[in-house]
Amino acid sequence: MRFMMIVKSAERSGFPPKELMEAIGKLSEEANNAGTMLGSGGLGPTALGARVRLSGGQLTVIDGPFTEAKEIVGGYAQFELKSKEEAVASAVRFMELHKKYWPGWEGETEVRQMFGPEDFAPKP
Amino acid sequence: MTATDTHRVIEAVWRIESARLIAGLARIVRDVGLAEELAQDALVAALEQWPRSGVPDNPGAWLMATGKHLAIDMFRRSKRLERKHEELGRELEARQEMAVAEFDTALDDDIGDDLLRLVFVSCHPVLSTEARVALTLRLLGGLTTDEIARAFLVPEPTVAQRIVRAKRTLAETRVPFEVPRGAELAARLSSVLEVIYLVFNEGYTATAGEDWVRPGLCEDALRLGRILAELAPEEPEVHGLVALMEIQASRSKARVGPSGEPILLLDQNRARWDQLLIGRGLTALERAEKLGGTRGPYTLQAAIAACHARARTPEETDWPRIAALYEALARLAPSPVVELNRAVAVAMAFGSAAGLELVDALASEPSLRAYHLLPSVRGDLLKKLGRFDEARAEFERAASLTRNARERELLLNRARACAEGQLRASHGDDSDASRGS
Numbered sequence: 215m216r217f218m219m220i221v222k223s224a225e226r227s228g229f230p231p232k233e234l235m236e237a238i239g240k241l242s243e244e245a246n247n248a249g250t251m252l253g254s255g256g257l258g259p260t261a262l263g264a265r266v267r268l269s270g271g272q273l274t275v276i277d278g279p280f281t282e283a284k285e286i287v288g289g290y291a292q293f294e295l296k297s298k299e300e301a302v303a304s305a306v307r308f309m310e311l312h313k314k315y316w317p318g319w320e321g322e323t324e325v326r327q328m329f330g331p332e333d334f335a336p337k338p
Numbered sequence: 339m340t341a342t343d344t345h346r347v348i349e350a351v352w353r354i355e356s357a358r359l360i361a362g363l364a365r366i367v368r369d370v371g372l373a374e375e376l377a378q379d380a381l382v383a384a385l386e387q388w389p390r391s392g393v394p395d396n397p398g399a400w401l402m403a404t405g406k407h408l409a410i411d412m413f414r415r416s417k418r419l420e421r422k423h424e425e426l427g428r429e430l431e432a433r434q435e436m437a438v439a440e441f442d443t444a445l446d447d448d449i450g451d452d453l454l455r456l457v458f459v460s461c462h463p464v465l466s467t468e469a470r471v472a473l474t475l476r477l478l479g480g481l482t483t484d485e486i487a488r489a490f491l492v493p494e495p496t497v498a499q500r501i502v503r504a505k506r507t508l509a510e511t512r513v514p515f516e517v518p519r520g521a522e523l524a525a526r527l528s529s530v531l532e533v534i535y536l537v538f539n540e541g542y543t544a545t546a547g548e549d550w551v552r553p554g555l556c557e558d559a560l561r562l563g564r565i566l567a568e569l570a571p572e573e574p575e576v577h578g579l580v581a582l583m584e585i586q587a588s589r590s591k592a593r594v595g596p597s598g599e600p601i602l603l604l605d606q607n608r609a610r611w612d613q614l615l616i617g618r619g620l621t622a623l624e625r626a627e628k629l630g631g632t633r634g635p636y637t638l639q640a641a642i643a644a645c646h647a648r649a650r651t652p653e654e655t656d657w658p659r660i661a662a663l664y665e666a667l668a669r670l671a672p673s674p675v676v677e678l679n680r681a682v683a684v685a686m687a688f689g690s691a692a693g694l695e696l697v698d699a700l701a702s703e704p705s706l707r708a709y710h711l712l713p714s715v716r717g718d719l720l721k722k723l724g725r726f727d728e729a730r731a732e733f734e735r736a737a738s739l740t741r742n743a744r745e746r747e748l749l750l751n752r753a754r755a756c757a758e759g760q761l762r763a764s765h766g767d768d769s770d771a772s773r774g775s
Contacts, residue, residue, distance in 0.1 A: 247450075248354075249564030253614055292614065294557055299350035 216252070216328040217293045217301040219308070222285040223321025225260060234315035241307065245293070250304075254291035285321065292328070301325045341389045348384050348393075355398040356381075356480045361452035363405050364515050370459055371505030374477060376412070380405040453478075454569040455515050457562075461530040464511050469504040470533045472497050478565075479537075479558045489552050490540065530566070531579050531636060534559050538583050542590075556587055567622065577626035578637030584619030585643040588612040599744055604652045616647045638667045657687035674703045682715055690722040710739035714749060717756070726760035 245251035257263075260278035267274050280286060295301050305323040312319055356377060364373035380401045394400040460474040471490075475481045483501065487494040518526040541555030563580040570576050592610035595601050623644050626637045633641070642663045649655040664680035677700055685693020697716050706712045717732030733753035737746045 247565065247568035249561035252618065294561065296353050297346075297350055299346045300353060303347065303350050303354070 215295060215297065215301075217295055217298075218326045218328050219291045219293065219301075219305055220287055220324040220326065221289045221308075221321065222287055222324065223319065224284065225279070225286050227319060227321070230319075231315050234311060237311045237315055238308070241311065242291075245304070250293050250295055252292040252294055254289065256289040257287060260286055288321075298325070298327065301327075344389045344393065345385065348381070348388060348397075351384075351393075351397040351401070352381055353480045355401055357456065357478045358398065358453060359401050359405060360477050361456040362402055363409060364456060364459075365452045366406065367409055368515050370456070370473075370477065370508055370515070374505070376405045376408050377401070379408050383408075450569055451517070453565065454517050457530055457566060457569070458517055458526055459508060459513055459515055461526070461533045462508065462513050463526070463529050464507060464513060465504050466500075467533070467536070469500050469507075470529070471536060472500045473504045474533050474562070475537065475555075475558060476501055478562055481558065489555050527570070527573060527575070531575060534562050534566070535579060535583070535636070537562070538586075542586060553590070556583070556590070559583060560587060567625075571625075572629065574626040574629040574631060575634040575636050577622045577629070578634055578640050581619045581622035581626060581640035582636055582643055584615045584622060585640060585647050588615035588619065588647065603646060604655075608650065611647070619647065620644055632670075633666065635667060635671045638663055638670065642667075655686070657683055661687045674700055674706045675709075678706070678712060678715060685719055685722075690719045694719045694723065708739055710736045710745075710749075712736075713739070717752065721752075721756055721759070724759075726756045730756035730760065 242251060242254065260280040260283070263278040263280075265276045265278075265280070267276060293301060293304060295304065302325055305325050309323055312321070359377045359380065360370070360373050363376050364370050367373055367376065383404050384397070384401060388394070456477060457474070460477050461470045465473065472486055475486050475489075476483065481489075483498045484494050487497040490497070517523075537555050538559035541553050541557075541559065560580075560583050563576070563583055567576050567580045588611050589603070589606060591612065592606040592608070593601055593603075619640065623637070623640045626640070627633070642660055645656050645660050645663070661680060661683035664676060664683050668676045668680055677696065681693045681696035681700070684696055694716070697712070697719060700706055700712060703712075713732040714736040717729045717736060720726075720729035720732060730753045733749050733756060737749035737753065740746050740749065
């Protein structure tokens with residue numbers, strides 16, 4: 215099963231401590247070596263982004279920054295795992311590092327299952 | 339957390355940790371079967387204790403510590419193994435103290451080596467191929483006997499028997515728990531790669547809509563391959579195999595139609611190819627090629643798969659390159675099936691006549707006598723050359739050879755289309771096709 219981990223937090227949280235980045239680097243390396251992490255990425259500031267919204271039949275383009283948003287997506291990773299429990303365990307480990315190395319930081323990792331080939335298979 | 343939740347967490351921990359646990363214990367007790375029993379006992383202890391005490395911070399380290407304690411207890415209790423106890427018990431206790439100190443760092447440096455040893459032992463040539471596959475999935479893939487049985491469509495007792503016998507054989511023949519060195523390494527590595535690719539193919543050829551444990555084998559094989567690539571990063575063929583599997587897996591959503599019919603590579607909707615897996619596959623191929631040396635069979639097959647993966651449309655396919663890669667593959671591992679594939683690539687690159695020449699050379703090949711793709715390919719090339727009558731006969735022959743009903747129908751349709759083509763050609767007076775250009 216493939217999972218997408220979506221990390222959200224307030225945009226003005228500042229730069230993450232070096233220790234946290236190192237610990238995340240180590241965790242990623244471990245997950246890569248275990249064959250479970252397929253890819254990951256970090257997102258730039260919303261000031262560099264935009265939203266294209268369809269509402270009431272009207273398309274609008276709204277340039278960043280998204281000041282009204284309490285929490286924004288900062289990064290993501292894709293994993294190939296056997297169960298939701300494995301995915302949650304993996305997200306817990308990731309968040310434990312934040313707890314340890316970035317006191318006071320608040321945010322969440324959303325764990326979402328992605329559709330795989332089995333979801334496109336014809337039903338027998 | 340409820341007891342059920344805890345059990346599900348334990349199940350997940352077991353999936354993640356069991357291979358490393360068994361590998362670590364096998365290094366100590368020097369017996370893969372015994373190591374697995376100890377790991378299972380540690381799991382039972384977790385099932386008893388965690389629902390009460392909560393899941394420990396580092397569940398893997400907890401299981402390893404428990405497994406090692408159980409090993410020490412076992413050696414102490416066993417009178418028959420008294421001498422072994424003396425040797426190992428002391429060593430164990432010394433190691434135990436060291437190990438406990440290391441647990442905080444969670445990453446035992448030896449674990450990687452232990453896993454690699456476990457891979458080589460599970461795929462040891464002293465075992466039959468079926469036994470290697472079952473043992474590898476059980477010990478390294480963390481699959482249960484029942485899951486393996488369902489995946490390979492055999493009764494569970496058969497798989498259980500295979501695993502028991504395999505463990506016994508390893509113990510009786512005293513297969514050392516080590517990574518082979520020197521000249522032995524190449525042969526042993528190819529046995530490991532063969533097992534992983536076999537598992538992958540078993541999943542890949544499973545028809546959609548069946549029990550999804552079977553296609554799940556693709557993921558198990560990929561995961562094993564990716565692990566192996568980090569354990570043995572200097573081996574180009576390991577990266578070649580990973581590249582091949584990643585690229586093949588990238589097409590899994592596109593290769594089956596809505597009613598379960600197979601869709602051929604050139605007819606697939608490329609928008610449904612998984613670009614993440616393609617990217618990973620191309621990176622793995624690059625790693626293989628950067629290591630240099632003669633490209634092995636997996637790297638060559640991956641390079642062929644990469645040609646397709648890089649082409650955004652079928653027309654963009656680099657057929658001359660594919661033909662050259664098949665030629666290299668045929669020199670390395672000559673086989674009529676490779677030769678037939680080369681013929682197809684040559685036909686696409688240099689024209690149907692050139693391809694037909696290679697196909698005709700295979701006509702007397704005994705191993706292809708009942709292979710429906712030979713007349714099917716030949717029919718295709720003849721049709722393109724306007725030789726409709728001969729093409730029709732080949733499609734009909736191919737239809738009589740295939741065991742797949744859907745494919746037979748497809749081939750008979752093509753035979754009928756040839757009959758119509760023949761009719762048109764004989765009525766027209768200026769058809770180039772009828773002159774076989």
